[in-house]
Amino acid sequence: MGSIDPTLLIASLLVASTPILLAALGELVTEKAGVLNLGVEGMMITGAICGFAVAVESGSPWLGFVAGAGGGALLSMVFAILTQFFLSNQVATGLALTLFGLGFSSMIGQGYVGIVPPDVPDVPFGALAEIPVLGPIFFSHDAMLYIGLMLVVLVWWVLRATRLGLVLRAVGENHDAAHALGYPVLLVRFGAIAFGGALAGLGGAYLSLVRVPQWTEGMTAGAGWIALAIVVFASWRPIRVLWGAYLFGGITVLQLNLQAAGVAIPVEYLSMSPYLITIFVLVLMSARKAGGRLNAPESLGRTFHASR
Amino acid sequence: MLTLEKRPIPSKLWSYLTPLIALLLTMIAGGIMFWLLGKDPFAALRTIFLDPIFNEQFASYARPQLLIKAGPLILIAVGLAIGFRAGVWNIGAEGQYIIGAICGAAVGLAFYPTESWIIFPLMVLAGMVGGVAWAMIPALLKVKFNTNEILVSLMLVYVAQEVLSKMALGPLKNPDGAGFPGSRNLQQYPSAHNAEIWAGTSIHWGIIIAFFAVVAGFVLMSRHKLGFAIRLMGESPRAARFAGVTPSWIVVICLGIAGGAAGLAGLFEVSGPSGQISIDFASGYGFTAIIVAFLGRLHPIGILAAGLLMGVTYIGGELAQFMIGLPSAAIQAFQGMLLFFLLGSEILINYRVRWSSAAKEA
């Protein structure tokens, strides 16, 4: 029986985790602003087809990524208008968004089945990529993967150290108080929802342009829901989103690698393990903070109306 | 500019008008979409909304089918709505539905091929217990550790789906099924079959229970002390505490009711219309029911109407596919649009739209 090469395992784990990392990071910002958007799956799949279609038509994967982010953001605006202007329930609207996104993407995608999109090149690191172990892990990927990692740091820094981050968190914690302080609650939330949509769309485009360069209906196959789980798993902290994405992406990759190496494993139990681990982690976190409160934004999911 | 002003009490008039407005807007937007796809928009809308109920070729069959499709949605949604009223966010009804179906079917299959009147009641009980047990996981974690029930219940949907595929491929696999996944067909096992009660009506026990749930939900929420406590907790947890309501109890009860209803829906589905535990048994009723609950404004009667409306679009959507060649993706997008308009228009019930010349800052 073969054994698993950890270098290759980690390298493929990084790629496998990028779509859910991007989507989860976007949702984290949305939720930090106090908005729960369950439509991540719908925005991801819309980003996947928009990115794919534009990349194929234009021949440029970079335009594709921009279009993927744009498509996701545009769809998220439907959610923003409904929940922020029309004060509809966020849970139901998010679910409707997923339903719509899945149908809409299949409709656009009908002409794109079986086409191979333009290649996304790896970043030329030259000699760095030749370093044993470190080379394949760190220096053999496409640019979007690194951009994803940079976005994690950026979001962490903005939330932690900038005025924008402060306002965003204030809006998410207590929208009435934030409004009283003169912060533009609606504007901030629109921005946060759009950012969440854009990153979900980008994650979708990464899926259809890099991870599996093709278009298949419903190809996100639940990745958007996993992204939602990761946000809570990470207790709304950007750096932990990274670990969460690696855990969720990693278990699938590990499971498949174990099988490939001929290790007999009960697949179902391994497949359900990330979800059980998330529940376990949640319990641990909640138990430790028993009596206190979680890191969850206080206004999460609540409707805001300012005319009082 | 336009401003919104909260109504002192929700408008009765608008609560009847908004669904009609939403339907009209959906027909316009959907009609445009169908037209862009090169189909006759009027024919498409007629097929989706009217043919399931009025087309003489189909309606006599499609009308009872409407109940088959709407039954589980209504049953699950009524259970969920009670929790939503209390601010208990169970979005894992899909998982409770699956586990209810597995438990109920397992009990039935354990008796195979014995025939006895007691088997079906035992299955119903097992289905309900399965759903409740699955819902108790998020409930107890919430009560004990204050763990977020949205996430736990959602995670458990995925766990349930893995359990389902394990059961279909393993323990519950039909020994006479030529090695294919999927259990024995309960429709062919009279003691376990949730059959049509009156020939030609398609009405099975699940639909009776769904209607019963609507009535029970209505009585509970508007006439019973517990319903009052649930609503109070949803509107003001602090006030509820002062009024002597124990939040932990409400959480457990709400998740228990929702889990039980979802488990029952799963059991009635697997022993009736669906017939067997298979890998693809779960078809999203648990998630759609969340939307149905909100479309019905968390009110049992509203849910009844919303469930039937969803049923019409499903059945009409199927007709539209093979009658006029609309792609199923277009129908899915159309359903999404319908939900957008219905959810968005609700604002008119609770708010008044005003023109104000000078934007006054609050």
Next chain:
Amino acid sequence: MTFKTLLTGTVMALGLATAAVAQDKTKVGFIYVGSIGDGGWNYEHNQGRLAVEDALGDAVETTYIERVPEGADAERVMTQMALSGHDLIFTTSFGYMDPTINVAAKFPNVKFEHATGYKRADNVSTYSARFYEGRAVIGHVAGKMTKTNKVGYIASFPIPEVIRGINAAYLHAARVNPDVEFNVIWVYTWEDPAKEADAAKALIDQGADVIMQHTDTTAPMLVAEEAGVMAFGQASDMSASGPTAHLTSIIDDWAPYYIARTKAVMDGTWTSIDTWDGIEPGMVAFAEFSSQIPADVVAEAKQMIEDISSGAYYPFTGPINKQDGSVWLKDGEIADDGTLATMDFYIEGVTGDIPN
């Protein structure tokens, strides 16, 4: 619409409605479990439908409905198709078996064709393809082509159809290359490009230089192309996804069968039959063999195709032992269809266990 009118309206439900208006055109319906854009199973069935339209022109009208969940929804869709005057309905997924039988019993004048099932009735035929014949051929090619002696196999669900494919491919690979080893990954899905891609990567990381898939998307082919290894396509011609990686594809070609059965309905010769066709009538076909396969290997493969086609050779011909070493087929013995249809064991030499 009240509850009462619902009830009364349905008393005469099915009886009346079956009297669908007689039409000049033969109306043929197709029910798919997934989307016709999947590029695999459902796509090929829809290609078959289009071929019926091409071949029979104005004499037929075809309709289809996609993404129909198995169970109650399928039964309703079939009933509505029957009510709307369809003469022939193809139900193209294993899980439609019981619904097809149920609906067929209510509409004795409508003909049904159920793919991959084993229950028949006077107006229900079953049909399936001997994909394992194709797997035998690509197994032979894989055994010749692999340099690392490792073949990666992406399997969907542990059902007889898939197990049969693994056995057929391994048997013929091992005959020409005794050192060959098969690594099987069960992905528990027919269609999840990301998972299939990860599985292909894992197999390649393990040293496999030939990838076979029994899942529907082109993702494994794309990964093989990128990694510079070889791969076989499944269900449809996947050469476009792997210009250099692609060795050949097993193609599900339902067109000849669909056309023949539709014609049979038109001229009144349709009877209930059980069809399990392979290479010979063209239900199992191959994409073009890649130019990187040496000419002698291509010749061997083509000879094998011809022999299977003519009946000179059966892929499962003894001596073949089961995985545990016990005898399955004695020397010269040919596997019977019953055993093949329910195959739940690996043959000798395949490593690993079938899940469950």
